[in-house]
Amino acid sequence: MKLGFVIPSVGPAVNSAAGLSAFCRALDDLGYDTLWVADRLLTPVDMQATYPGKEQPYPPQMTRNLDPVLLWTVAATATSRARLNASTLNTFYYDPTHLARQLTTLDVLSDGRLDVGVGIGWMKDELDIARGADWHQRGRMLDDLLAFLQQWWTTNPVSWGSEFFSLPPVHADLRPVQAGGPPIWIGGASEAAMRRVGRIGTGWLGVDGLQDSSDHLWSIARGAAQDAGRDPDALKTAMRINLEPGMSVDSVAGKLERMAGSGADEAIVDAFAMFPTLDQLLDFASQVIAEWSDRGKA
Numbered sequence: 200m201k202l203g204f205v206i207p208s209v210g211p212a213v214n215s216a217a218g219l220s221a222f223c224r225a226l227d228d229l230g231y232d233t234l235w236v237a238d239r240l241l242t243p244v245d246m247q248a249t250y251p252g253k254e255q256p257y258p259p260q261m262t263r264n265l266d267p268v269l270l271w272t273v274a275a276t277a278t279s280r281a282r283l284n285a286s287t288l289n290t291f292y293y294d295p296t297h298l299a300r301q302l303t304t305l306d307v308l309s310d311g312r313l314d315v316g317v318g319i320g321w322m323k324d325e326l327d328i329a330r331g332a333d334w335h336q337r338g339r340m341l342d343d344l345l346a347f348l349q350q351w352w353t354t355n356p357v358s359w360g361s362e363f364f365s366l367p368p369v370h371a372d373l374r375p376v377q378a379g380g381p382p383i384w385i386g387g388a389s390e391a392a393m394r395r396v397g398r399i400g401t402g403w404l405g406v407d408g409l410q411d412s413s414d415h416l417w418s419i420a421r422g423a424a425q426d427a428g429r430d431p432d433a434l435k436t437a438m439r440i441n442l443e444p445g446m447s448v449d450s451v452a453g454k455l456e457r458m459a460g461s462g463a464d465e466a467i468v469d470a471f472a473m474f475p476t477l478d479q480l481l482d483f484a485s486q487v488i489a490e491w492s493d494r495g496k497a
Contacts, residue, residue: 200458201465202491203233203284203437204484206270210260212477219270220277222477227278229488233314234274234281235439235467236267238289243324251321251409258472268301275309283309286404286439286467287318287386290344291330291337295364298344299351303375311376316404316437317341318386338391339363345383345399352380384437390419397423402435402464407454413461437465444473448483452490459496 204226206219213219223234242262250257271283283305290298306313319337320326326334343363351357352375359366375381385396386404396403397420405413421431438461440454451468458466468487474480 200455200463200496201232201437202230202455202488203235203465203467204231205235205237205286205439205467205469205471206274207471207477207480208237208265208267208270209239209258210263210471211475212471212480213265213270216273218477219273222481223274223277223281225481226484227281229485231281231484231488233284233437233465233467234278235316235469236270236274236283236285236288237469238267238285238287238292239264239325240289240292240329241325243328246324248322248324251406260471268305271305271313272308275305275312278309278312282312282314284314284384284437285316286437286469287316287384289320289325290317291320291326291332291340295344295347295359296351296366296369299348299371300373302348302381303352303373306375306377306381307373309376313377313381314384314401315381316384316386317345318404319392338395342395348380348383349399384435388416390416393417393419394423396420396434397425397429397431398427400434402437405436405438407438407440407458435464436462437467438463439467439469442468442470442473446473448486448490451487452494455487455491455496456494 207213226234239261246257267285274283319341323334340363343361347359351371355371356368357371358368382401384402384404385392385400388409393416403420420434424431424434438458455466470480470483
């Protein structure tokens with residue numbers, strides 16, 4: 200099982216490009232397989248949505264939000280081995296052609312190490328403020344955007360016409376390093392999300408503790424892959440572990456062992472809620488991967 204670590208996209212830890220670059224380079228040197236980002240655009244003062252899996256409305260760190268694409272850019276230039284991914288990118292907040300250019304550029308800058316994790320989001324308050332789009336159409340909007348990205352990465356010139364946006368024929372000479380474009384990962388815990396995984400995804404992005412029945416959801420993804428003429432056995436899973444303050448390295452290693460035993464292809468360690476500085480996060484990341492190695496897993 201691969202091991203990933205989340206670059207803190209929220210909270211006080213990231214304060215300079217130099218500090219973030221050193222942090223990413225150190226994670227790469229430690230042997231982490233993937234560096235992950237999250238995507239939170241804004242925090243309404245009058246919050247109505249509840250944070251998934253929590254009774255409290257919102258983690259306090261999530262009032263200071265950094266741009267995930269810019270974090271990716273620093274990580275791409277600071278590292279040479281680890282892949283880059285997102286859990287998850289809120290694609291609704293990006294103009295489609297702008298996003299296509301950004302992701303293609305990142306694939307070039309990272310020498311083909313970019314994966315793109317996407318989802319439909321959970322915070323209606325944010326979508327209402329930032330986009331004003333129909334909350335109930337966000338699944339169709341995501342499907343449309345992903346189809347457009349596939350078109351952008353595989354044809355030139357590119358044109359597009361759908362109910363959500365249109366584009367006349369344009370040149371797109373900037374080509375991704377990876378044939379067909381960066382792999383797409385799909386987040387979510389609904390049956391619709393799992394059908395999307397099966398139809399078009401490289402794999403599924405889950406969150407530890409939020410899914411009542413992963414086996415049931417996974418069977419839906421496999422069935423959708425088969426219906427689409429794809430190989431269900433080629434689908435992958437990456438599970439994010441949201442750590443709480445005070446969790447020990449040993450308890451995290453225990454969670455990783457459980458993930459590996461369940462057949463996950465990658466576990467993602469998200470420790471933003473535990474520490475306020477990059478130095479503390481890096482020290483913890485070093486202890487986790489050392490313990491994982493001691494158990495014969497790394």
